[in-house]
Amino acid sequence: MKPKLNASNAVAALMCAALILLPVYSAATGNIFILTLFTRIVIFALAAASLNLIMGYGGMMSFGHAAYLGIGGYAVGILAAEGIGSGFIQWPVALVVSALFALLIGALSLRTRGVYFIMITLAFAQMAYYVASALSRYGGDDGLTVYKRSDFAGLINLSDRNQFYYLCLACLFGGLYLIWRIVNSRFGLVVQGVRSNEQRMQAIGFHANRYRLVCFVISGTICGLAGALLANNTDFVSPAVMYWTRSGDLMVMVILGGMGSLFGPVIGAIVYLLLEELLSQFTEYSGLILGPVLLLIVLFARGGIMGLLGRMRRG
Amino acid sequence: MADPLLRVDNLVRRYGGITATDNLSMEVVPGELHAIIGPNGAGKTTLISQLTGQVMPNSGTITFAGRDVTGLPSYRRSRLGLARSFQITSLLKDFSAIDNVALAAQAHDGHSFRFWGNARKERHLREVARAALERVGLGKRADIVVSQLSHGEQRELELAVALATKPQLLLLDEPMAGLGVTESARMVALLKELRKEVTIVLVEHDMEAVFALADRITVLVYGRVIACGVPDAIRGDEEVKRAYLGEQHAVTRHE
Numbered sequence: 047m048k049p050k051l052n053a054s055n056a057v058a059a060l061m062c063a064a065l066i067l068l069p070v071y072s073a074a075t076g077n078i079f080i081l082t083l084f085t086r087i088v089i090f091a092l093a094a095a096s097l098n099l100i101m102g103y104g105g106m107m108s109f110g111h112a113a114y115l116g117i118g119g120y121a122v123g124i125l126a127a128e129g130i131g132s133g134f135i136q137w138p139v140a141l142v143v144s145a146l147f148a149l150l151i152g153a154l155s156l157r158t159r160g161v162y163f164i165m166i167t168l169a170f171a172q173m174a175y176y177v178a179s180a181l182s183r184y185g186g187d188d189g190l191t192v193y194k195r196s197d198f199a200g201l202i203n204l205s206d207r208n209q210f211y212y213l214c215l216a217c218l219f220g221g222l223y224l225i226w227r228i229v230n231s232r233f234g235l236v237v238q239g240v241r242s243n244e245q246r247m248q249a250i251g252f253h254a255n256r257y258r259l260v261c262f263v264i265s266g267t268i269c270g271l272a273g274a275l276l277a278n279n280t281d282f283v284s285p286a287v288m289y290w291t292r293s294g295d296l297m298v299m300v301i302l303g304g305m306g307s308l309f310g311p312v313i314g315a316i317v318y319l320l321l322e323e324l325l326s327q328f329t330e331y332s333g334l335i336l337g338p339v340l341l342l343i344v345l346f347a348r349g350g351i352m353g354l355l356g357r358m359r360r361g
Numbered sequence: 362m363a364d365p366l367l368r369v370d371n372l373v374r375r376y377g378g379i380t381a382t383d384n385l386s387m388e389v390v391p392g393e394l395h396a397i398i399g400p401n402g403a404g405k406t407t408l409i410s411q412l413t414g415q416v417m418p419n420s421g422t423i424t425f426a427g428r429d430v431t432g433l434p435s436y437r438r439s440r441l442g443l444a445r446s447f448q449i450t451s452l453l454k455d456f457s458a459i460d461n462v463a464l465a466a467q468a469h470d471g472h473s474f475r476f477w478g479n480a481r482k483e484r485h486l487r488e489v490a491r492a493a494l495e496r497v498g499l500g501k502r503a504d505i506v507v508s509q510l511s512h513g514e515q516r517e518l519e520l521a522v523a524l525a526t527k528p529q530l531l532l533l534d535e536p537m538a539g540l541g542v543t544e545s546a547r548m549v550a551l552l553k554e555l556r557k558e559v560t561i562v563l564v565e566h567d568m569e570a571v572f573a574l575a576d577r578i579t580v581l582v583y584g585r586v587i588a589c590g591v592p593d594a595i596r597g598d599e600e601v602k603r604a605y606l607g608e609q610h611a612v613t614r615h616e
Contacts, residue, residue, distance in 0.1 A: 227476065227477050228476050230479045230480065230481065231475055231476045231477055231478060231479065231480055232467055232473040232474075232475040232476075232478070232480040232483075233473055233474055233475055233476045234476075234480070235460070235464055235467070235473075235480050235481075236464070236467075236473045238456075239453050239456065239464050242453040242454060242455055242456060243451060243452065243453050243454070245415065245451060246447075246451045246452060246453060246522075247453075247464075247468075248414075248415075248434070248435045248436045248439075249413060249415070249435055249436075249439060249444075249445055249447075249451075250439055250444075250464065250465040250468045250522060250525075250526055251436050251439035251440050251465075251468035251469055251526060252436055252468050252473070253434075253436045254436070257473065257474075260474065
């Protein structure tokens with residue numbers, strides 16, 4: 047399918063161009079803050095995109111997705127604390143541990159549907175949160191400082207603001223490309239078919255849960271990568287990244303941007319985190335504004351921002 | 362008589378105090394069109410659902426093509442060649458017609474743990490799907506999203522989806538439900554064609570269609586088989602008349 051020229055695709059293209067050129071703007075104006083802010087946004091966009099894979103395309107409302115942010119982050123932090131600074135070890139470990147955790151959670155929680163699924167994924171994430179809080183060797187409640195960012199044998203310097211930003215952006219674009227391929231593949235069609243009508247998919251010969259589980263694991267793994275990036279970004283990892291409100295933030299980004307749309311989570315992350323940042327300058331209670339905004343989106347624009355843009359052309 | 366393609370022995374399914382399937386036994390031989398009729402609540406859909414594995418029986422066995430399939434989940438039975446259509450249309454509503462059918466073909470074309478290639482560009486899947494759509498007269502509507510199709514078209518699509526799984530046995534749960542006169546006539550014509558290729562179990566309320574199509578008819582009442590035989594024998598059966606046909610005035614239409 048050729049990409050069509052419509053409002054949502056135009057916005058997606060503009061957004062990508064802006065993200066690519068951001069460091070240039072930052073250098074030209076000397077505005078370092080915006081680069082720092084957008085590094086964070088890009089990382090969360092990747093996490094939200096991974097959640098969108100199961101939530102938007104797969105119909106699995108995981109309310110514990112921040113757990114993988116924490117697991118990826120702790121993998122980097124703990125290995126760094128133990129003196130293993132190489133990213134070539136840290137990052138694969140982060141991915142593998144996230145994948146295994148997703149496999150475990152998925153295998154158990156995918157036996158349930160609907161509200162029970164939401165609750166059980168939430169419960170697992172909270173368990174991860176409390177386990178991390180109990181890791182007294184690694185800071186416990188206070189978290190763990192990562193004194194040195196992942197070392198990639200001189201190939202790339204993560205302490206350089208621009209290089210790190212571009213690494214995050216490359217991970218985001220890579221993640222989106224992967225998701226796009228998956229969504230249009232045989233596997234992706236099965237997963238979306240199961241979202242649409244599980245009984246029908248079983249009746250035509252698909253073992254629905256097997257496909258759901260693999261999708262769940264892929265999603266968790268990508269989010270684990272976001273976690274590894276996040277720990278490097280903040281030079282710190284604490285149980286707070288796994289707290290249920292974080293999982294809620296990710297869900298909000300996906301819903302705000304548009305579930306089941308490739309670039310929806312990216313625009314959702316940008317809008318959500320920018321709003322949060324802006325509002326925090328005026329009030330402590332940014333939720334008072336963000337809450338109603340989300341309510342309006344859910345009530346009047348089911349497809350999120352991307353859905354609204356898509357409707358502009360037709361309507 | 363040839364070995365039965367499908368054999369049901371002493372099947373029982375209870376829902377609380379209600380016995381929806383009551384010690385039911387029946388056989389379907391290869392090549393026949395076997396109709397199952399009965400008043401509302403006779404347990405026809407429950408029976409079909411047990412045959413395809415959506416509902417598990419409390420006791421009894423189901424043998425398909427010489428193999429005990431009683432405990433198999435529905436996706437495994439589908440792979441063995443058992444396909445069904447649903448009484449209440451059950452399709453992937455946000456997918457196009459051809460996607461619905463192509464997915465059915467894909468399910469029977471190796472595993473689907475393929476993550477990279479674009480499945481909509483796999484020519485053989487598309488061709489099988491297109492052929493199945495042509496078959497049921499939906500060739501021109503291939504790219505329409507299911508929710509935009511008319512009820513009659515959705516019923517035809519149900520059939521195309523079942524056909525794309527290359528079934529040995531097709532279980533049709535009221536394919537005529539909710540269809541108008543012309544649409545019904547088209548469906549009957551279509552089933553007349555299909556029966557030449559595949560063994561069919563047809564659950565249907567439309568008596569005209571049933572008597573026009575069936576080789577044999579099984580009559581269910583309260584989950585029990587009260588009669589089984591060729592259409593003429595069923596029409597003449599006193600117990601059937603009392604239990605069922607009289608109430609629907611269907612016999613008179615054929616006299």
